[in-house]
Amino acid sequence: MWLTEKFNDFKDKNFCIWRDYFYSYNWLLAEINSMQSLIDQKLKDKFVVGIVSDYMPKTVALFLSCAKNKKIVVPISSTNESEIKSKVETAGVEAVLTFDEDENIIIKQSGLNSSNPLLEEFISNHRSGLILFSSGSTGEPKAMVHDLDSLMEMYRNKKVKDLKILIFLMFDHIGGLNTLFNSLSMGTTIVIPEYKDPEHIAALIEKHGVKLLPTSPTFLNLLLISGSHKKYDLSSLRIITYGTEPMPESLLKRLKSTFPKVKFLQTFGTSETGITTTFSKSSESLYMKIEDPNTQWKVVGTELWLKGKVQILGYLNYNNPFTEDGWFPTGDLVEVTEDGYIKIIGRKSEIINVGGQKVLPLEVESVLLEMEEIKDTIVYGESNPLMGEIVVAKVVLKTKLSLNEMIKKIKKHCRHKLGPYKVPIKIYVVDSVNYGKGFKKKRLIQEKGSL
Amino acid sequence: MKKEKIIEIIKDALRDVVEVNEISIPTEINQKTPLYGNRGYLDSLALVSLIVVIEEKFAKEGENITIASEKAFSRKISPFLSVETLARFIEELIYEK
Secondary structure, three states: HHHHHHHHHHOOOOOEEEEEEEEEHHHHHHHHHHHHHHHHHHHOOEEEEEEOOOHHHHHHHHHHHHHHHOOEEEEEOOOHHHHHHHHHHHHHOOOEEEEOOOOEEEEOOOOOOOOOOHHHHHHHOOOEEEEEEEEOOOOOOEEEEEEEHHHHHOOOOOOOOEEEEEOOOOOOOOOHHHHHHHEEEOOOEEOOOOOOOOOHHHHHHHOOOOOOEEOOOOHHHHHHHHHHHOOOOOOOOOOOEEEEOOHHHHHHHEEEEEHHOOEEEEEEOOOOOOOEEEEEOOOOOEEEEEEOEEEEEEOOOOEEEEEEEEOEEEEEEOOOOOOOOOEEEEEEEEEEEEOOOOEEEEEEHEEEEEEEEEEEEHHHHHHHHHHOOOEEEEEEEEEEEOEEEEEEEEEEEEEEEEEEEHHHHHHHHHHHOOOHHHHOOOEEEOOOEEEOOOEEEEOOOOOOOOO | HHHHHHHHHHHHHHHHHHHHOOOHHHHHHHOOOOOOOOOOOOOOHHHHHHHHHHHHHHHHHOOOOOOOOHHHHHHOOOOOEHHHHHHHHHHHHHHOO
């Protein structure tokens, strides 16, 4: 495999820092080689293999070993038994690989046989595959089938760099894999956190001099609220990339004034089409340009459509999402400028329909976050017999003023900044808002027509 | 719950909605104040807000009611005409429970 051959050049460079230990590229290579006999003996006739594990150095080695041996890899980072079981069944995982406390590999046969025609093609063509699950907020998660060989091929010609990157997303997420493949191909060092608490992340950045932090707007907001950026020295940071969800304008402003020397770049991609190369207009701007030789884009209505060289072959448990000529409607709604910059304004599925008028949660959230008193917020639609849907906001407050007065103040603020139908009609004061694993806001999405 | 109390809650909620939405009502709010339709002061969004605020205020008093429903819409005389008609409707809702 071309990637592991690169490791020969990186030798003693650290590929990873985990729990204060340093792991070199030599170590990684040796680990991959030592796993070979196990794979030869125990997984000879197993093709679909699940890796159920936390992010740790050995997980990376196991992942790469499986890829090298042309397996179809199903990374699962969940610790919830029923979620694991359902993913194993949906993907038709034949062998489940985990680590015991001493980091020895444990193999369990599932008794399942892969019988999906989509997967059989990989086996007969002798290619490695990857199955990722969407974190869909409604319905069963979609099982997406990637050609892992072609996906990794995208990272082949990266320039070698000296850099420490904090790995924020897990290895069962396209964004997490993107960071991993980039880093391995450039011979840089990933710093793996044990959990995603802002304080822990800030401490790691200080301790190891992390330069690049790929993360999400939700996490960045939590970081500012926690004040951890004042407690730790984060001056090593050069670039913060944000993605997985749209960035509220007011948050980007706060971030830029807190970290004036840091470059803020938006990353963009979908699990279906991979990560696309984009350029942000500037650190202060939410406008970006898609400039990727492997991805074509167009806007249909206000929805962004992508067509990539490496898109998934399909879902195992849903119909093919592509148009006949191979376009993928992303569900992301965008604004386009004359000079070809695009700005993401929300998700199609999150549109709130107030008596026929469309409201995007992000716009309302951004206006709410302008208020000093509001720490965090999440906006969604609630069905209403008069209007179809109404705008509802959950807010986390900094102060506990008289609640009634506060709510009136919030509504008045929105009223001055937004069209009347966009003003939240219900405001719930809560202690915290819901985040998914990837620190992405989980908005409640109304089942359409369920009135 | 006494009707006077119901009227007080509605008037209180209406004051909140009027304040937030900057609606001008020339006279002081009373039972006859028209709400929605027939020279009412509220548009449909303000009406929805009013209903939500009223429901919240009743919930605080321990009365969980749902004002906007098929029952309210199918009335010959709309409960949303004035403070008075709305109070009568809510009184019924509470009584029926």
